[in-house]
Amino acid sequence: xxxxxxxxxxxxxxxxxxxxxxxxxxxxxxxxxxxxxxxxxxxxxxxxxxxxxxxxxxxxxxxxxxxxxxxxxxxxxxxxxxxxxxxxxxxxxxxxxxxxxxxxxxxxxxxxxxxxxxxxxxxxxxxxxxxxxxxxxxxxxxxxxxxxxxxxxxxxxxxxxxxxxxxxxxxxxxxxxxxxxxxxxxxxxxxxxxxxxxxxxxxxxxxxxxxxxxxxxxxxxxxxxxxxxxxxx
Amino acid sequence: xxxxxxxxxxxxxxxxxxxxxxxxxxxxxxxxxxxxxxxxxxxxxxxxxxxxxxxxxxxxxxxxxxxxxxxxxxxxxxxxxxxxxxxxxxxxxxxxxxxxxxxxxxxxxxxxxxxxxxxxxxxxxxxxxxxxxxxxxxxxxxxxxxxxxxxxxxxxxxxxxxxxxxxxxxxxxxxxxxxxxxxxxxxxxxxxxxxxxxxxxxxxxxxxxxxxxxxxxxxxxxxxxxxxxxxxxxxxxxxxxxxxxxxxxxxxxxxxxxxxxxxxxxxxxxxxxxxxxxxxxxxxxxxxxxxxxxxxxxxxxxxxxxxxxxxxxxxxxxxxxxxxxxxxxxxxxxxxxxxxxxxxxxxxxxxxxxxxxx
Numbered sequence: 001x002x003x004x005x006x007x008x009x010x011x012x013x014x015x016x017x018x019x020x021x022x023x024x025x026x027x028x029x030x031x032x033x034x035x036x037x038x039x040x041x042x043x044x045x046x047x048x049x050x051x052x053x054x055x056x057x058x059x060x061x062x063x064x065x066x067x068x069x070x071x072x073x074x075x076x077x078x079x080x081x082x083x084x085x086x087x088x089x090x091x092x093x094x095x096x097x098x099x100x101x102x103x104x105x106x107x108x109x110x111x112x113x114x115x116x117x118x119x120x121x122x123x124x125x126x127x128x129x130x131x132x133x134x135x136x137x138x139x140x141x142x143x144x145x146x147x148x149x150x151x152x153x154x155x156x157x158x159x160x161x162x163x164x165x166x167x168x169x170x171x172x173x174x175x176x177x178x179x180x181x182x183x184x185x186x187x188x189x190x191x192x193x194x195x196x197x198x199x200x201x202x203x204x205x206x207x208x209x210x211x212x213x214x215x216x217x218x219x220x221x222x223x224x225x226x227x228x229x230x231x232x233x
Numbered sequence: 234x235x236x237x238x239x240x241x242x243x244x245x246x247x248x249x250x251x252x253x254x255x256x257x258x259x260x261x262x263x264x265x266x267x268x269x270x271x272x273x274x275x276x277x278x279x280x281x282x283x284x285x286x287x288x289x290x291x292x293x294x295x296x297x298x299x300x301x302x303x304x305x306x307x308x309x310x311x312x313x314x315x316x317x318x319x320x321x322x323x324x325x326x327x328x329x330x331x332x333x334x335x336x337x338x339x340x341x342x343x344x345x346x347x348x349x350x351x352x353x354x355x356x357x358x359x360x361x362x363x364x365x366x367x368x369x370x371x372x373x374x375x376x377x378x379x380x381x382x383x384x385x386x387x388x389x390x391x392x393x394x395x396x397x398x399x400x401x402x403x404x405x406x407x408x409x410x411x412x413x414x415x416x417x418x419x420x421x422x423x424x425x426x427x428x429x430x431x432x433x434x435x436x437x438x439x440x441x442x443x444x445x446x447x448x449x450x451x452x453x454x455x456x457x458x459x460x461x462x463x464x465x466x467x468x469x470x471x472x473x474x475x476x477x478x479x480x481x482x483x484x485x486x487x488x489x490x491x492x493x494x495x496x497x498x499x500x501x502x503x504x505x506x507x508x509x510x511x512x513x514x515x516x517x518x519x520x521x522x523x524x525x526x527x528x529x530x531x532x533x534x535x536x537x538x539x540x541x542x543x544x545x546x547x548x549x550x551x552x553x554x555x556x557x558x559x560x561x562x563x564x565x566x567x568x569x570x571x572x573x574x575x576x577x578x579x580x581x582x583x584x585x586x587x588x589x590x591x
Contacts, residue, residue, distance in 0.1 A: 057250060135328045137292055139341040139388060140318035149340075153331055 005203075013207035023193070023205060028212050031190040034102060034176075035169035038109035039117075043162050046114050050121035050161075051150050055133060065122060071115030076174030083108040084178050100181040105189075108175035113165035120164060124157020125150060160227040167220040171213065235304050237396060237428045238266040238289060243298035245284050245452075259284045259452045261298075268395075271422055271429040273439030275458060276449035282432035283325055283400050285449060289430060290322035290398045318345060322398035325432075327385040327405070329373035334365065334384050337373070341392045359391040363417055379410025386414060390421065396428045397421075403438065415442060437539055450508065450587060459585070461511035461555050506589040515583035516557040518545065520567055521574035529555070529577040536571060547575060 087098040098104035136146040173191040180187030197206035245259040307316040338356035403411035531549035
C-alpha cells in the first residue's frame with residue numbers, strides 16, 4: 001500500500017468511526033459485552049478468593065503467589081486450547097454446546113483473567129493495613145461485612161486489577177478465535193474482525209476497529225494509572 | 234449476681250510462622266467480671282493482655298476452656314457475632330477507615346443494619362461527647378494522633394455496648410489527650426454503668442480508673458499488681474529447696490521468707506524456672522542506721538507522690554533497683570528524701586513465686 005493509500009484508508013476508517021458504522025458498532029459492542037461479563041464473573045470469583053489468600057498465612061502461600069504471578073503471562077492460545085478440549089463435541093462438557101458461541105468465549109476469558117484479578121488484588125490487599133479486618137470485626141462486622149470492608153479499603157488497587165483484566169479481554173485474540181470461531185454476526189469481536197479484515201484487505205474497517213480498540217485501551221490505561229496511584233487519596 | 238463474664242480454664246495458643254509447634258499465649262484458670270465493673274489488666278509488653286482482651290471480645294476462639302457472657306457459652310451456642318456486637322473492642326493499633334470521621338463513627342451502626350440517617354444522628358451526638366464535633370467531615374489523614382484515638386473511641390461509644398474493651402487506649406497519645414480519654418471513660422462509666430475492661434502497661438492509669446486490677450505475666454493471670462520481678466530457678470534439694478539466679482541475694486531472701494511463712498509445700502518440689510515478685514506495698518522501708526540487720530540496703534533514687542502513696546525507687550548496694558511504697562505519714566516520720574540511705578525488710582506476704590511456663 002502506498003502513502004496515499006494509507007491516508008485514504010485512515011480517512012475512510014475515521015469516517016466509519018464517526019458515522020458509527022454498523023459493523024464497527026456491532027464488533028465493538030460484542031467485545032465490550034464479552035469483556036464486561038467475563039470481568040464481572042472473574043471479579044466475583046477472584047476478589048473474595050484473593051482477599052482470603054492475602055489475609056491467610058499458610059505453608060506454601062509464597063508458592064501459590066508465585067504461580068499466580070506466572071499465570072499473569074498465560075498465553076491466550078493455551079487457554080483457548082484447554083477450554084476447546086473441554087467444550088468441543090467430544091470433550092467432557094461437549095453436551096453443553098458451548099463451542100463457537102459467546103458463552104464459550106466468556107468461559108475462556110474468565111480463565112484467562114482470573115489469575116490477573118487474583119494476583120493484582122492479593123498485591124493490593126497486602127498493601128492495605130492488616131488490622132483493617134480485625135478492626136471491622138472488633139466493631140461488630142460479620143465476616144462478610146469485614147471482607148467487604150477490606151475490599152473497600154483496598155478499592156483503588158482492586159479496581160486497578162479489574163481494569164487490567166477488562167483490558168486484557170478487550171485486546172486479546174487467541175481465546176476469541178479458538179472458542180468463538182470468528183463467525184460474523186455471531187461471535188466476531190473487534191480483534192478477530194481486524195484479523196479477518198486484513199486477510200480480506202479491508203484496511204479501512206481494520207483501521208477503524210483499531211482506532212476504537214486504541215481508544216478503549218487508552219481509556220483503560222488512564223483509569224488504571226488513576227487507581228494504581230490511589231485515586232484522589 | 235450473674236457475672237458479666239466468666240472465663241473457665243481458657244487457653245489460647247498460636248503457631249509462629251515456620252514453626253511446627255504451638256506456643257501458649259494465654260492461660261486463665263478462672264476470671265469473673267461483674268456487670269458495671271471496671272477491670273484493668275496490667276502487665277509488660279508481650280504478656281498476653283491483647284490476647285486476653287481479644288478473647289473477651291470474641292475475636293478468637295479459645296483453644297481450651299469456656300468463656301461465658303451472662304452465663305451463656307457463646308462459642309458453644311454459635312453466638313459469637315451477637316457477642317462481638319455486645320462487646321466491641323478498641324484495638325491496640327488504631328486503624329481508621331479511609332472515610333470521614335463521621336463515616337468511621339457510623340461504621341459499627343451501619344454494620345448492625347441501622348439506617349444511614351439514624352446512624353448519622355447517633356454518630357454526630359457521640360462526636361460531641363468526645364469533643365470532636367468540629368471534625369466530623371475531616372478524613373482520617375487530617376487528624377492528630379490524639380484525635381484519631383478519640384475517633385476510635387467514639388466509634389465504640391456510638392454502639393452503646395454492654396461491655397467496652399480497651400487495649401492500651403492512651404498508649405500512643407500525648408499527655409493532654411490521654412487525660413481527656415481517661416475522663417471520657419470515667420464519665421461514660423458513671424453515666425451508663427457499662428462494664429469496662431482495660432489493658433494498660435500504665436499502673437497509675439489502671440489504678441486510678443479501675444475498680445480492680447489484675448496482672449498478666451507470661452500469659453498467666455495474677456490478682457493485683459506485681460512489682461519488682463526477678464528471674465531464678467526453684468530447685469528441690471535434700472527435702473528443702475533453694476533459689477538460684479542472677480539476683481542471688483534477693484532470691485535467697487525470698488527463699489528465706491517463703492520458708493518462714495511455711496509456704497514451700499505449695500510451690501511443688503521439682504526444679505523449675507520461676508519469677509520472684511516483691512510486693513512494693515510489703516517492703517518495709519527503714520533508715521539505714523535503724524535498719525540494723527536489714528540485708529537489703531541502698532539509696533533512694535526517685536520519689537513519686539501519687540494517689541495517696543509515695544513510691545520510692547531504691548538502688549541497692551548490689552546495683553539492682555527495687556520499688557517500695559510508703560504512706561505519706563511514714564514518709565514524713567522517717568525523714569525520707571532523695572539520696573537517703575535506707576534498708577528494706579520483707580514483711581510477711583511480700584514474696585510471690587510465679588512459675589514460668591515452658
